[in-house]
Structure formats: structure tokens, C-alpha cells
Amino acid sequence: MTVIVGLSVAQRLSIGVKERVLEFLARYGERGYAVLRAAVEATLGSNGRHGVRLGDFNYREVVAKLRSYGLEYNPSNLLSILEREYAVIETSYKSSNQHWWRFLDLEAVIEALDEYERGASPQPPQNGDVEGGVEEPVEADAGMSSVAGLDIGGEIDDPQLEVVRAQIAALDPQGLLRTLRMLASKPRLTSQDRRLFAKIAFEDLEMVASVLEKARMYPDVFAEEIRMLESVLRLASLVARKLMSGGSSGSVARVGIRERLAPRLTGR
Numbered sequence: 001m002t003v004i005v006g007l008s009v010a011q012r013l014s015i016g017v018k019e020r021v022l023e024f025l026a027r028y029g030e031r032g033y034a035v036l037r038a039a040v041e042a043t044l045g046s047n048g049r050h051g052v053r054l055g056d057f058n059y060r061e062v063v064a065k066l067r068s069y070g071l072e073y074n075p076s077n078l079l080s081i082l083e084r085e086y087a088v089i090e091t092s093y094k095s096s097n098q099h100w101w102r103f104l105d106l107e108a109v110i111e112a113l114d115e116y117e118r119g120a121s122p123q124p125p126q127n128g129d130v131e132g133g134v135e136e137p138v139e140a141d142a143g144m145s146s147v148a149g150l151d152i153g154g155e156i157d158d159p160q161l162e163v164v165r166a167q168i169a170a171l172d173p174q175g176l177l178r179t180l181r182m183l184a185s186k187p188r189l190t191s192q193d194r195r196l197f198a199k200i201a202f203e204d205l206e207m208v209a210s211v212l213e214k215a216r217m218y219p220d221v222f223a224e225e226i227r228m229l230e231s232v233l234r235l236a237s238l239v240a241r242k243l244m245s246g247g248s249s250g251s252v253a254r255v256g257i258r259e260r261l262a263p264r265l266t267g268r
Helices: 009-013 017-044 059-068 076-084 106-118 142-146 159-171 173-185 191-203 205-215 223-244 257-266
Strands: 002-004 089-094 099-103 121-123
Touching (some): 017 059, 017 106, 017 191, 076 089, 159 173, 159 205, 159 223, 173 191, 191 205, 191 223
Parallel strands (some): 002 121
Antiparallel strands (some): 089 099
16 A cells, blocks of 8 residues: 655645555554554553453553653653544643543554554555745756856866765665764664664665775865775774664564454454
8 A cells, every 4th residue: 555655734634544554664664663652552452451441541551661662752742643633633632641542443453553564565655745945847848057157178188086976866865864873872763773784784885895895986076075984984884783783673573563452353
């Protein structure tokens, strides 16, 4: 199923609950998945409990479920987003020390979680999908006019040097450094972090190593770029060692939501 990311609140409310949940998961990733799954499990796990329940689940139950996954963070913001921006849940009771919610369509939420676990593919917003996001048409000769005032004449003394310059620019070493520094600074990596690092490792690092070797042939021209490319490889090595030593966590093991909750679903 195609998931459109970047809808306005009004546009979200015009689609079904399942589609809204998938859009939420595409935007908020593992944390959104963990909070929503915790709320579902708290809801279905309430079957047979004694005492008054003022909704499907409450804040404390979600926190307790997250801790059982090994996660320690406050779900308040994501629960608020699920209610106010995605209309997946609604407040059923609130006091100074309690907050309860109910699902508008629990079955649709479970279907969305099931689909997300199997790999729904989020897509960027198309023209008109984002409020105020209709793109202006591009003139056919816009590219030519943008270079009309540039002097592109003259001979190229060293074509290989210009190739290396272009390859360094295309690699965006500063962007890679920012991403790798973020990953290296985390005490533990989530599964989303692992996917991001895998993309860099398989799609970028071989090119970084190759371009670095070429840049070293021009140390006076590319001194700063050489330092950046070397830093990319050092940071990548640091993140790799962290992963190999078991430094990844913060995500819920994706035993299928239906498989995990089957006994509770049949009891509803």
C-alpha cells in the first residue's frame, strides 16, 4: 500500500483511520510505532481486569508497556499528536492525575500496525498533497537561463581534477558527517538508526573511499575535503563497532501484532 507523507490535518481527516495510522507511522517511525502498539496492547490486555475503566487505555499503562519493551521516554507528545492531528484516539476522561483515551477504530489501528510490520512503503507528498504545496511549473529553458551569466569558457587543464571536484560535491561529505556524528553520539541505536546506517554503508562508503583515494592525488587542492572524507570513514567505523558490540536498542521487537495479540483479540 502506498502511504502519502505530509498531509495537512484537514486532508488526514478525509481519509480512513487505517491510512491515518500508516501516515503517522511513516512520519514518526519507531517511537510512533512503540507508543501506538503499547496503547493497543494496554487496551486488549485490559480484558478481564477488575475495577472501573474510563476508556481503552490510560497514560500510565502506555508508560508501563514502553518500559516492558526496554524504552524510557514520555509518550505524552505522540499521544497528543495521535488525538489532535490524526484523530486516531480521543480523550474519554481526564483529571489532574489521570488521562484516559479510547480508539475510534481499534481494528483499523491493528490492521495498520500489521501492515507497517510487513513493510508499508511511505511516499513523499505529491503536488497538491501538502497544504500550500502545489509546485510552480518549471520553464523548459530555466536551466539554461540560470547559467547565462556565467563564464564557462576556457580550457580545462586537468579533467581528472574536475571529475574529483564534482564527485566530492555529489557525495556531500558534510551531510554524511552530520548524520554519522548523530549516530555516533547516541548511547544506543534504534532499528531506524540501523537502517539509516546500512543505507550509508552500502550506498555511500565505497564511493567515499574511492573518491578519497583520487582526492589524495591533489593534496594542495582538496586538503579540507580530504580531512572530511577521512572523518566520514572514521565515524562510520565507530558506528560499526558500536553495532557489532550490541549497541542497538530502543525499538520494539516486531513479533507480528496479530500473532502477539491473537488470544486477546478472540476474547473481545
